[in-house]
Amino acid sequence: MKKYILIVGIFCLPNVAFAQQEEMDCKWTIINSSEKIHECFYENGKLKYRRSVINGKMEGYFTMYREDGKLAVKTPFINGQEEGRKQIFHASGALASEVNFVNGKEEGWGFYYLEDDYRLGTRKGAIDCKVYFQNGVAVKGTWYDDYGKEHISNNAQIHNCARLI
Numbered sequence: 001m002k003k004y005i006l007i008v009g010i011f012c013l014p015n016v017a018f019a020q021q022e023e024m025d026c027k028w029t030i031i032n033s034s035e036k037i038h039e040c041f042y043e044n045g046k047l048k049y050r051r052s053v054i055n056g057k058m059e060g061y062f063t064m065y066r067e068d069g070k071l072a073v074k075t076p077f078i079n080g081q082e083e084g085r086k087q088i089f090h091a092s093g094a095l096a097s098e099v100n101f102v103n104g105k106e107e108g109w110g111f112y113y114l115e116d117d118y119r120l121g122t123r124k125g126a127i128d129c130k131v132y133f134q135n136g137v138a139v140k141g142t143w144y145d146d147y148g149k150e151h152i153s154n155n156a157q158i159h160n161c162a163r164l165i
Contacts (some may be wrong), residue, residue: 042067
């Protein structure tokens, strides 16, 4: 259960991080009149997140790191919207999820991966569940129970993966 709550929290982190930036040690680096880099740091001096802003909109990769320096989130932005493959990582550094974005909305299959071998017979990195998105809406999904059995759900019944969105 904790795994799902953590991933939901990470999906929200870019917005939360920006809202709390006044509480962190942050700096802006001016590249030119229209482009600047925003970075915030943990108390230990390690980078917490980095984003590029061009003409007032996020552009390029938003990257967020854990306090130990490991990558937590990598999200591409074009003209202020998520565009491309967003990746979220477990504390171990292993890939936790990947979802494609088109025009700021999830599109296609999103995959969510195990970090631990908590299921009998599974290996680290196995797919825990997957969700198919159309225009930002989860329409179907496949999830795996504690014994690795596959379950297919429609939009109203995306069991475990619904907690990840």
